[in-house]
C-alpha cells in the first residue's frame with residue numbers, strides 16, 4: 001500500500017489499517033461501535049477525504065426538510081463539542097461572509113422571535129470570560145467618521161426631545177459666549193421658547209433698509225466704517241452687536257437706530273444709549289449714536305461728527 005493516494009483512504013486509529021471507510025463491522029473487531037470510537041477519538045474521520053468531498057459536493061445547496069432538521073437538532077442538542085472540533089469549526093467559519101439574503105432572513109427571524117441569546121442568563125464564569133476576551137479590543141467604528149446619513153438620523157431622532165433642567169442651564173451658560181448662529185440653533189431646540197427665537201431671527205435680517213442706506217452713505221463718503229450689525233460678521237461684545245466699527249484702528253463704534261423701536265425695547269432712547277455706551281466703553285470703545293431722523297435731516301452734520309472722531 002505504499003504508493004496509494006492518502007486522500008482515498010482513512011486510517012483506523014486503533015489498528016492503523018487503511019480503508020475506504022471505518023465501518024461498524026470493522027470496529028466490532030476492536031469490540032467498539034461508532035459511538036464509542038467517536039467518543040475516544042473526537043477528530044477521527046469515518047471515511048476518506050475523497051468520499052467526504054464527494055458527499056459534501058452532492059449535499060451543497062440541498063435543503064434539508066424541516067423534519068430532518070428537527071431530527072438533527074434533537075440529536076445534537078446538549079452535545080458537548082470537544083475543543084479541538086470547536087477550534088476547527090471556528091477556523092472554517094472565520095472570514096466567512098453571509099449573503100445579503102441570509103442576513104435579511106436572520107434579521108427578520110430576530111425581529112419576530114428575538115435574538116436566540118436574548119434573556120439567556122450567563123454564569124459569572126462565562127461573563128468573566130466574555131469580559132476578558134473583549135478587553136483591549138476597540139469597537140469597529142472607533143475613530144471612523146460618522147456618515148452624514150447616520151448623523152441626520154440621529155438629529156431627527158433627537159429633535160423635539162425634552163431637555164433636562166441641567167442641560168438647559170448648561171446651554172444658557174454657554175450662550176453667553178457663542179455666536180448668534182449657534183444661539184439660533186439652540187433656541188430652535190428649545191421648544192416653546194418662541195419669543196427668544198423670534199427676537200433672534202429678527203436680528204438676523206440684517207442689514208435692514210435704514211442700515212443699508214447708512215452703509216452706502218458711508219461708502220460714498222469714504223468713511224472707514226464697516227457694517228458688523230450682521231451676526232455673521234462675528235463682532236460681539238458680551239453678546240451684543242453694534243452696527244458699525246471703525247476700520248482705521250480707532251476704537252469707535254457707530255450705532256444707527258430708529259427711535260420707535262428703541263423706545264419700545266428700552267423704554268426711552270436715553271436708556272438705550274446709556275446701556276449700550278456703558279457696555280462698550282467697558283472694553284475701551286467709544287460709541288456714537290445716530291437716529292434715522294438725524295441721518296435723514298442732518299446728513300452732513302452726522303458725517304462731520306464721524307469724520308472728526310475718526311481723524
Ligand SMILES: [Zn+2]
Nearest residue numbers: 012014015017
Ligand atoms: Zn482497526
